[in-house]
Amino acid sequence: MIEILQKLAGEQGLIVAFVAVGALMLVSAWVSRTVTFGRIHASALAIVCALFLAWLGGIYTGGKKGLADIPAFAGLTLLGGAMLRDFAIVATAFEVDVAEARRAGMMGVTALALGTIVPFVMGVAIAWTFGYRDAVTLTTLGAGAVTYIVGPVTGAALGASSPIIALSIATGVLKAVLVMTTTPFVAPLIGLNNPRSAMIFGGLMGTVSGVTGGLAATDARLVPYGALTATFHTGIGCLLCPSLFFIIISRML
Known part of the structure; x- marks a missing residue:
């Protein structure tokens, strides 16, 4: 079972990255809603947690890309890259009146x-x-x-x-x-x-x-x-x- 999951993560890195980010946002949203009562947005909590996880990934692997240096999370390199970041920014701007x-x-x-x-x-x-x-x-x-x-x-x-x-x-x-x-x-x-x-x-x-x-x-x-x-x-x-x-x-x- 573990070998199957590892193979799946290696072949579908971007999907795993989406799932990981989605899970982090889900947890952050719950903390924001129940602990801070909405005063601190889930995005802020997610960024702080992501930075901490990136630090742990760097300590664990000795690499330079945080969690992305772990093969199972290699898809984070693409998900967190400039292309998708700029796409999200442009998509947001289309909502402007x-x-x-x-x-x-x-x-x-x-x-x-x-x-x-x-x-x-x-x-x-x-x-x-x-x-x-x-x-x-x-x-x-x-x-x-x-x-x-x-x-x-x-x-x-x-x-x-x-x-x-x-x-x-x-x-x-x-x-x-x-x-x-x-x-x-x-x-x-x-x-x-x-x-x-x-x-x-x-x-x-x-x-x-x-x-x-x-x-x-x-x-x-x-x-x-x-x-x-x-x-x-x-x-x-x-x-x-x-x-x-x-x-x-x-x-x-």
């Missing part, structure tokens, strides 16, 4: 600008306080503070070392988890209850996973609007960080 999106206007554009510049500056400043002084490292870590996607893209473009790229990803993941878990608590305080405010929020926060998870816990109808500007935010960061921002940092040093 264009008329509502236009209402964000210049406030949305301003939010995108601030949401890109402010985290980058903070990331560079924190990296500086920890003793980093070269432009490539500072720019990569600053980009990681923008999002965990912009960090590795910038690091790869500038030739940053693997530890620095990993640190930039960790910075972005921490930001995503914080945004996801705190959004339901701060939403009533900042008027996060309509499409316009959701788009501004998505532009300011930037992290697609953090914004979508946080808005899902607040009001699921706001998710497409926050995801729309958050996706733009990621694209802008990938364009500006390895080019304009790197030049500015280089000139300042």
Whole structure:
């Protein structure tokens, strides 16, 4: 029986990955509903649990892909890859009402600008306080503070070392988890209850996973609007960080 299951997992890795993620989401949804009473969304709990499981997988195998280094869960490499991630983001954006999106206007554009510049500056400043002084490292870590996607893209473009790229990803993941878990608590305080405010929020926060998870816990109808500007935010960061921002940092040093 065990041999049959192992063979099935090896031949149908993607299906096993879907089942594993589905089971994790099912458990996270139950914990969210019964323990936190919906205040912490299941997506936030699932991300934290997935990071923990990835760490355990890395410790167990000594590899670099977390659970995906275990043959039975090799399908997670494809399921968690860029192709399906970008497909999910694009599919989410199709739920946007264009008329509502236009209402964000210049406030949305301003939010995108601030949401890109402010985290980058903070990331560079924190990296500086920890003793980093070269432009490539500072720019990569600053980009990681923008999002965990912009960090590795910038690091790869500038030739940053693997530890620095990993640190930039960790910075972005921490930001995503914080945004996801705190959004339901701060939403009533900042008027996060309509499409316009959701788009501004998505532009300011930037992290697609953090914004979508946080808005899902607040009001699921706001998710497409926050995801729309958050996706733009990621694209802008990938364009500006390895080019304009790197030049500015280089000139300042």
